[in-house]
Amino acid sequence: MSGPLRVALAGLGTVGAGVVKLIEVNRTLVERRAARPIQVVAVSARDRNRDRGIDMSAFEWVDDPVTLAARDDIDVVVELIGGSDGPALALARATLESGKALVTANKAMLAHHGIELARMAEAQGAALKYEAAVAGGIPVIKGLREGAAANEIGVVYGILNGTCNYILTTMEKEGRAFNEVLEEAQRLGFAEADPSFDIDGVDAAHKLSILASLAFGTRLDFEGVAIDGIREVEAADIAYAETLGFKVRLVGIAQADANGLFQRVHACLAPVAHPLAHVDGSLNAVVAEGNFVGRLFFQGSGAGEGPTASAVVADLIDIGRGEFGPAFAMPVDSLTALPPAAAGDRVGRVYLRFTVADRPGVLAELTAAMRDAGVSIESLIQRGNTENGGVYLVMVTHEVPERAVTDALARLHGSENILGRPMLMHILDF
The missing domain is CATH 3.30.360.10 (Dihydrodipicolinate Reductase; domain 2)
Structure with a gap:
């Protein structure tokens, strides 16, 4: 068995405390799977006195989480601070620049800065792991x-x-x-x-x-x-x-x-x-x-102390075993930059709910707008009085390009018969 994997935790909210608990409760199993001990060395959080349901006295506390990246007695930093920028991003950058592994549950930071961080990890040969950032405990x-x-x-x-x-x-x-x-x-x-x-x-x-x-x-x-x-x-x-x-x-x-x-x-x-x-x-x-x-x-x-902590520790186990590759499955330079696809070209069925005035001719106006835009109606429901005195009129369309539905709604815009904004929901067809 190798020497311990020395871990620093930045952020001791629900998930951070859960990581400490999981490592303690499942220590024997975790160490067997990592083929080495996993040892929390230092922690950083805003409130040292908060009751987290577990003894934190064994860990060294630091006030500035970014200083964790420079320590020689730490192999991996777990960032659980949150936020797309600020201290979380500063810590992530400093950790990878130092060649240390980074584990994060921070989907906002990855969504905004993931490519930059992945490139830094590649340059330093460091692990960037984030299983907990998407769908909590689901692998x-x-x-x-x-x-x-x-x-x-x-x-x-x-x-x-x-x-x-x-x-x-x-x-x-x-x-x-x-x-x-x-x-x-x-x-x-x-x-x-x-x-x-x-x-x-x-x-x-x-x-x-x-x-x-x-x-x-x-x-x-x-x-x-x-x-x-x-x-x-x-x-x-x-x-x-x-x-x-x-x-x-x-x-x-x-x-x-x-x-x-x-x-x-x-x-x-x-x-x-x-x-x-x-x-x-x-x-x-x-x-x-x-x-x-x-x-x-x-x-x-997809969230919560146990599931998210489970994903974090699974990443630590991988790092302990030396198992990691490019953060996004292939080197950053191999990732393709695609333009956004136009939604108007997509074809599918659509649910439309209108709140309309309860008077003659309204249904004819709506169906005429659909006809003129090339939208065919599969089913229609009209019932119930609403709080503003109107009635609900619900349509489900046949398969149609989205631009046609947009055109139909544009034709109805400003109609005195429509009370409030129509509700549009696409029908899942995968």
């Missing part, structure tokens, strides 16, 4: 980078945010309004006090951009992700979707082809026969379609 990074390495991946998609999935599936089961369920999620700790990154789709977009790079061998392009969250999803949408044979889920989809790199996070309708329709609560799930392996389906806990 999807290792699955794509190693298990599916021989395959051409056609598409990768999934439920990448547990907060949104908890809200949507609770609305589904209990028929409650979005705001009510969000407030409950905040009380239960499933949602942050400021839930914007989650419910507006930004968190899922960070993760999707990382998955896309791994799956397709393309350069990270977070700015190219079209992002739309779940704020506008109403209980009525959930109910109508169920009537039509669907479940509403926030899904991130990435696809690379001759048209470029398509990346989108959006609320969509998953057919009840699709595996994603059965991913409930705060679970995450990722689907990848390989040309030889077929459909790969990963599901599990």
